[in-house]
Amino acid sequence: MRFIVSLAGGLIVVVILWDVFSNMVVTRRATRQLRLSNYLIVWTRRFFMAFGRRIHDRGRRENFLGIMGPLMLFLRFGLWTILLIIGYAMLQWGAGEHIAAPDGLASISTVLYYSGTTFFTVALGDITPVAAWPRVLNVAEAATGFLFLGLVISYLPTFYSDFAGREARISQLDARAGSPPTAGALLARLGRENCLGSLDKFFSEWETWTADVMESQLSYPILALFRSQHEDQSWVSALSTILDACALVMVGIDGADDRAARLAFAMARHAAVDLSQTFGQPKANGVPDRLPPPELARLRAYLAANNVRLAEGPEAEARLSHLRGFYEPYLQVLSTALVMPLPTWVPEPDARDNWKRTASTFSDVNI
Numbered sequence: 450m451r452f453i454v455s456l457a458g459g460l461i462v463v464v465i466l467w468d469v470f471s472n473m474v475v476t477r478r479a480t481r482q483l484r485l486s487n488y489l490i491v492w493t494r495r496f497f498m499a500f501g502r503r504i505h506d507r508g509r510r511e512n513f514l515g516i517m518g519p520l521m522l523f524l525r526f527g528l529w530t531i532l533l534i535i536g537y538a539m540l541q542w543g544a545g546e547h548i549a550a551p552d553g554l555a556s557i558s559t560v561l562y563y564s565g566t567t568f569f570t571v572a573l574g575d576i577t578p579v580a581a582w583p584r585v586l587n588v589a590e591a592a593t594g595f596l597f598l599g600l601v602i603s604y605l606p607t608f609y610s611d612f613a614g615r616e617a618r619i620s621q622l623d624a625r626a627g628s629p630p631t632a633g634a635l636l637a638r639l640g641r642e643n644c645l646g647s648l649d650k651f652f653s654e655w656e657t658w659t660a661d662v663m664e665s666q667l668s669y670p671i672l673a674l675f676r677s678q679h680e681d682q683s684w685v686s687a688l689s690t691i692l693d694a695c696a697l698v699m700v701g702i703d704g705a706d707d708r709a710a711r712l713a714f715a716m717a718r719h720a721a722v723d724l725s726q727t728f729g730q731p732k733a734n735g736v737p738d739r740l741p742p743p744e745l746a747r748l749r750a751y752l753a754a755n756n757v758r759l760a761e762g763p764e765a766e767a768r769l770s771h772l773r774g775f776y777e778p779y780l781q782v783l784s785t786a787l788v789m790p791l792p793t794w795v796p797e798p799d800a801r802d803n804w805k806r807t808a809s810t811f812s813d814v815n816i
Contacts, residue, residue: 451543458539465532466593472525473600486525493521494674501788511680514788518674522608525671526601530568533597537590538564544582568594611665612675618658619677619687625651628803629681632693633751633795636702640757645704652698652713655691659713662688663720670727673787679803685789689780692717693794696772701760714772721779728786731778739777740769740794748794 468486497517504510538560563576567590578584626635639645662684666673677683695714698705725731740748745766752759759765784791 453543454539455543458536458543461532461536461539462593465529465536469529469597469600473604486528489524489528490521490671493517493524498786498788508680510788511676515676518671518676521674522671529597533590533593534561534564534568537568537586537593540586541578541583544580544586564590567591569598570594608669608672611661611669611672615658615662615665615672615684616677618655619682619684622687622690623679623682623803626690626694627796627800628679629686629790629792629800630690631792631794631796632690632697633748633793634800635690635694636697636757637752637755640752640755643756645702645757646706648694648698648705649709652691652695652709656709656713656716659688659691659717659720663716663723666724667727673724673727676789681803683787683789685780685783685787686792688717688721688783689791692721692776692780693792696769697759699772700765700769703758718776718779721776721783725779725782729782731782736778736781739791740773744794745769751795 472486494517497514501510501514501517504513538557541564542557542560559576566576567587570591578587622630625638626632636645639647673684691713695710695717698710699707699714701707749759749761780791783789
């Protein structure tokens with residue numbers, strides 16, 4: 450019996466240590482490796498999303514789903530800690546009656562208590578090992594606990610640094626493309642100011658952003674679940690806006706060179722495809738048309754009213770449809786799985802930028 454318990458305890462320790470290593474140390478995405486805690490993440494996410502979709506008020510829904518990412522992060526740490534303590538306790542109990550306790554009995558509760566104090570390196574001294582094998586296990590568990598806590602301490606600053614970098618750029622998109630952001634608003638604002646030539650620099654910066662988002666969220670998938678500060682912003686809507694704007698420039702806009710747009714489109718599309726694989730695959734004929742003919746006509750009129758001339762004709766429309774087919778199915782997977790709505794192409798008439806919104810004593814800010 451003790452041998453079986455020891456074997457099970459050793460298996461738990463090995464599996465959890467591999468899970469910690471593969472999730473916190475290995476930065477390359479591993480699609481076919483055993484990651485025990487991923488099952489916890491998947492089922493917790495499904496639970497939150499099922500309840501989140503029932504909340505129709507957008508503000509309340511975002512507040513509810515906003516705790517999902519941080520909670521999952523700490524649930525994972527908690528799962529690892531508890532299972533490691535239990536695994537080492539099973540190893541100690543399986544080693545036999547070789548632990549000196551005040552009551553003289555090495556019961557399961559006593560061994561669990563001893564394992565917990567050893568893992569957190571408390572070392573109260575009220576329970577001590579009195580044989581060689583328990584002493585080896587004591588040193589091994591203390592080393593495991595020390596390394597685990599060190600990994601957690603070093604992991605969190607890196608994780609939240611990636612989150613802050615992602616959100617800082619999204620916040621900058623507010624004044625450039627509106628809230629929620631749209632490709633139409635982005636191009637129209639540049640057209641009004643005769644600044645379409647600045648799109649090269651803009652797309653170059655967002656090419657870097659999409660690369661950072663892809664790499665950080667493939668390394669730390671829970672980061673994709675963290676939501677933006679404002680309810681009408683998200684990394685999915687920002688990614689969609691950049692792809693939409695690139696597609697329009699690649700179709701043809703007077704005064705805008707398409708080279709930077711092509712490079713940004715390639716990187717953003719790469720990010721959309723790779724990140725969507727974490728949450729599922731596109732369904733055939735399951736993508737709603739975000740730009741039907743009436744909406745495309747409204748987009749053309751909106752851009753033309755702001756000194757932006759989009760290429761016309763059947764060839765231009767076919768190219769735009771072709772480009773959209775490259776990325777919209779993958780964006781839809783992300784939008785559905787994360788409950789992050791995709792933006793429209795043209796801003797709503799009553800839409801206001803977040804930076805213009807003030808306290809109730811003021812209605813708006815105009816500059």
